Amino acid sequence: MLFEAPATEVAPRLLGGTISVDSVTLRITEVEAYLGVGIDPGSHAYRRKGVKNSTMFGPPGHLYTYFTYGMHVCANVVCSPEGKASAVLLRAGEIVEGIDLARARRLTSRVDVDLARGPARLTVALGITLGDDGTDLTTGRIRVELPRIQVPFEQGPRTGVSWPGGEPSFPWRFWIPGEPTVSPYRRAARR
DNA sequence: TATGCGATTGCCT
DNA sequence: GGCAATCGCATAG
Numbered sequence: 001m002l003f004e005a006p007a008t009e010v011a012p013r014l015l016g017g018t019i020s021v022d023s024v025t026l027r028i029t030e031v032e033a034y035l036g037v038g039i040d041p042g043s044h045a046y047r048r049k050g051v052k053n054s055t056m057f058g059p060p061g062h063l064y065t066y067f068t069y070g071m072h073v074c075a076n077v078v079c080s081p082e083g084k085a086s087a088v089l090l091r092a093g094e095i096v097e098g099i100d101l102a103r104a105r106r107l108t109s110r111v112d113v114d115l116a117r118g119p120a121r122l123t124v125a126l127g128i129t130l131g132d133d134g135t136d137l138t139t140g141r142i143r144v145e146l147p148r149i150q151v152p153f154e155q156g157p158r159t160g161v162s163w164p165g166g167e168p169s170f171p172w173r174f175w176i177p178g179e180p181t182v183s184p185y186r187r188a189a190r191r
Numbered sequence: 192t193a194t195g196c197g198a199t200t201g202c203c204t
Numbered sequence: 205g206g207c208a209a210t211c212g213c214a215t216a217g
Contacts, residue, residue, distance in 0.1 A: 032198070042198070052213065069199050070210030076198090089198055108201065120199055161198060189197085 002138075002146070003060035007033035007079040007086035012174045014077065014088060016151035020143050021126040024098030026116055028090060029179040032158045033172040034076070036085035042161040042169045045085035055134050056085045063142060065123070065133040072120035075128050077137060077144060091119045091159070091173075094181045102126070113180045151176055162188035 003010055011033040019026050034043035036056075044053040044066065055064040056078060064076040064087050076087035093116045095102045102115050102125040109115050116122040123129075128142070137144040155174045163169045175182045 034198075044198075047214085050213080066198085067212070068197055070197090070212075072199050074198065091198085118199070158198070162196095186199090189199095 003077060003079045004081055005079060006084075007035060007088045008172055010077070010079045011088045011172065012153045012155070013146055013150055014090075014144070015153050015174060015176050016147035018096070018145045019090065019093070019126065019137075020097070020145075021128060022098075022141060024102055024126055025096050026093040026122065026126060027096050028093045030092035030173070030175040030182045032089040032091055032161075032174070034087050034089065036080070040170065042158060042163065043086075045087070049085070053085070056087050057083060058134065061137050061144075063128075063132055063135040063137055065128060065130050067130055068120075073123045073128065073130055074119040075123050075126075075132075089119055090122055092117050092175075092181050092183045093122060094179070095125060117181050118183045153177070156185070159183065159186050160188050 011031045014028050014031050017028050034040055036045045040046055045056045049057045059082045060079050062078045064078050065073055067073055076089050078087050080086040095115050106115050106125050116125040135142050153174050154177050155171050157171055158169060158173045161169050
């Protein structure tokens with residue numbers, strides 16, 4: 001099955017692919033990989049399966065959505081064999097279909113490149129909500145398509161991911177070079 | 192039961 | 205570049 005590989009392998013293959021939600025389609029330009037229990041302290045699945053992260057432990061090829069900062073929703077593609085809990089966070093992309101609807105949903109966005117530049121902006125532009133958690137991405141309303149040929153990519157440390165000791169974690173952020181929709185890199189906020 | 196904080200964003204100086 | 209907004213959940217006591 002397509003997504004039955006660790007998120008670090010699936011992540012670069014998603015670049016240049018698309019996610020469609022009803023009439024809106026986005027070309028994926030930036031993603032991040034998160035692995036599972038005991039491996040990746042930056043991952044929601046680093047600790048045991050709980051209320052918040054249970055979808056990450058479910059079957060691959062499904063959507064994992066979570067609520068953060070008391071106001072934002074982010075979307076992931078669940079990867080790896082069931083039970084291994086790895087996922088790819090969809091961080092940014094370019095709206096290639098249904099741009100009028102995306103603009104209507106993202107009223108604070110002044111320019112089109114900002115419509116889905118950032119993980120929480122992306123879910124708003126596509127109309128993804130917490131109710132879409134667990135959705136199968138190969139049939140139905142929400143679909144993910146990989147590009148026919150893998151595109152060239154770059155990789156570096158993940159954005160906003162804190163780490164014990166404060167240094168950047170694994171270089172598991174992947175993006176398409178030169179794309180204006182790629183979100184700016186930020187270190188984890190200091191307290 | 193109380194406390195701290197996050198895979199962020201948008202507005203302010 | 206700094207910081208408030210806003211709340212569910214994990215952790216500590």
